[in-house]
Amino acid sequence: MSAPGYKVYVDQEKCIGCGQCYAACPNKVFVIENRKSVPLYQDRCAGCRACIVRCPANAITLAPRDVRAFFSRFYAKQ
Amino acid sequence: MPKSKVLFAKARLEKLEKESSLPFKFRRLLEESPLKNTIGSGNIVAIKIHVGDMHHGGFRTIRPIFVRILVDYVKSLGGIPFITDTWGLKHVVVGLENGYNYATIGAPLVPVSGIKETDIVKVRVPNPLRIEEVEVGSAVFHADVLINFAHSKGHPSPGYGGAIKNLAMGCTGPNTRSAIHNLENLDSEGRAFQEGLVDAAQAVMLNKPGKVFHIDYVLDVQPSCDCAPFSDIPIVPDIGILASEDIVALEKAALDLIDSSPVVPGSIGEMAGLKPGDNKFLAIHGKNPYIQVEAAHRKGMGSVEYELVEV
Numbered sequence: 158m159s160a161p162g163y164k165v166y167v168d169q170e171k172c173i174g175c176g177q178c179y180a181a182c183p184n185k186v187f188v189i190e191n192r193k194s195v196p197l198y199q200d201r202c203a204g205c206r207a208c209i210v211r212c213p214a215n216a217i218t219l220a221p222r223d224v225r226a227f228f229s230r231f232y233a234k235q
Numbered sequence: 236m237p238k239s240k241v242l243f244a245k246a247r248l249e250k251l252e253k254e255s256s257l258p259f260k261f262r263r264l265l266e267e268s269p270l271k272n273t274i275g276s277g278n279i280v281a282i283k284i285h286v287g288d289m290h291h292g293g294f295r296t297i298r299p300i301f302v303r304i305l306v307d308y309v310k311s312l313g314g315i316p317f318i319t320d321t322w323g324l325k326h327v328v329v330g331l332e333n334g335y336n337y338a339t340i341g342a343p344l345v346p347v348s349g350i351k352e353t354d355i356v357k358v359r360v361p362n363p364l365r366i367e368e369v370e371v372g373s374a375v376f377h378a379d380v381l382i383n384f385a386h387s388k389g390h391p392s393p394g395y396g397g398a399i400k401n402l403a404m405g406c407t408g409p410n411t412r413s414a415i416h417n418l419e420n421l422d423s424e425g426r427a428f429q430e431g432l433v434d435a436a437q438a439v440m441l442n443k444p445g446k447v448f449h450i451d452y453v454l455d456v457q458p459s460c461d462c463a464p465f466s467d468i469p470i471v472p473d474i475g476i477l478a479s480e481d482i483v484a485l486e487k488a489a490l491d492l493i494d495s496s497p498v499v500p501g502s503i504g505e506m507a508g509l510k511p512g513d514n515k516f517l518a519i520h521g522k523n524p525y526i527q528v529e530a531a532h533r534k535g536m537g538s539v540e541y542e543l544v545e546v
Contacts, residue, residue, distance in 0.1 A: 177351075181351075181352075181409060183409055183410045183413035183414070184413055184417070203412070203413040203416035203417055204412075204416055205409040205410075205412040205413040205416065206289075206322055206409070206412075207352060207409030207413070209289065209322075209325070210322050210323040210325060210326075210351055210352050210409070211323075211351045211352070221463075227391075227520060227521040228391045228458070228459070228519065228520050228521075231458075231503040231506055231507070231519075
């Protein structure tokens with residue numbers, strides 16, 4: 158199970174280490190290290206946004222990955 | 236299976252009069268639809284739309300005026316409508332900012348599965364193709380009637396997102412959305428993903444036989460999803476609004492009309508060299524969107540034979 162097409166970021170400055178993203182994530186993307194959430198297994202992210210929905214610190218963002226290359230051929234490279 | 240009726244309000248203005256303009260045609264479409272026999276006085280009516288992406292980069296969602304017309308019609312039948320979408324309270328705020336608020340549409344905006352997506356009902360899928368159990372948002376599950384008001388557009392995962400995807404991804408919890416997206420890894424043509432969508436859409440409708448009505452808004456047919464933080468120009472000119480009790484016939488009709496249309500100059504439809512008759516989303520995304528239509532038909536969710544009835 159991997160790589161449906163999203164990359165997840167956690168802003169370590171904003172993260173309060175509450176673990177709500179860890180609890181919500183169906184694909185177990187996150188680990189909690191030193192009271193901060195780390196998206197250690199982000200190749201598993203399916204883009205469901207459960208982490209964003211629950212995060213009380215607005216610390217999490219998602220970005221699509223290059224697996225949509227078929228579609229992205231119409232657009233300039235980032 | 237007999238042909239299913241698909242009502243069609245064309246975007247083209249035939250006469251310089253308000254009755255020929257799409258808002259008035261849409262009201263006529265609703266009046267000619269089976270909704271008057273579906274909605275009873277006091278019924279709570281969920282209207283599922285997509286309220287936009289979380290970053291306000293996309294802007295080609297359903298225009299609030301059409302939601303308002305639907306809300307007003309539901310009220311005229313004695314129904315109590317509410318607007319709903321997934322992603323919890325944060326998405327409600329996005330929707331309010333995008334113009335889906337009480338002042339503009341005349342109905343409350345309610346998160347489909349609670350403020351943090353924990354209010355769900357687990358539903359077993361009959362004869363599952365890919366997914367055995369679906370998390371259905373409680374607001375839709377407990378509603379008396381569901382109006383599935385979808386925006387027809389492209390999507391990188393199934394090729395196309397319309398009425399089937401609006402239910403499958405938009406009325407369900409994170410475990411279901413994730414399970415569907417995980418299916419993307421299984422094949423390159425999007426078959427598993429689309430069959431997962433069909434399972435989920437069927438589960439959402441399961442406790443409402445005869446109480447679900449589907450609408451495809453075939454305007455602003457952008458290449459990618461309303462959830463993306465960007466919007467490109469549409470690949471085809473505005474077509475209109477389609478509606479049916481039959482989700483399969485509706486989706487087939489919407490796709491057929493999009494495919495039979497010429498492309499918009501300067502769009503990626505033109506960049507791809509597409510002509511009337513080409514399977515446009517297959518060319519753009521590499522996924523054949525008719526897979527979801529045929530899978531839903533095979534599951535008994537509707538007919539691929541339809542009669543287009545212009546209002």
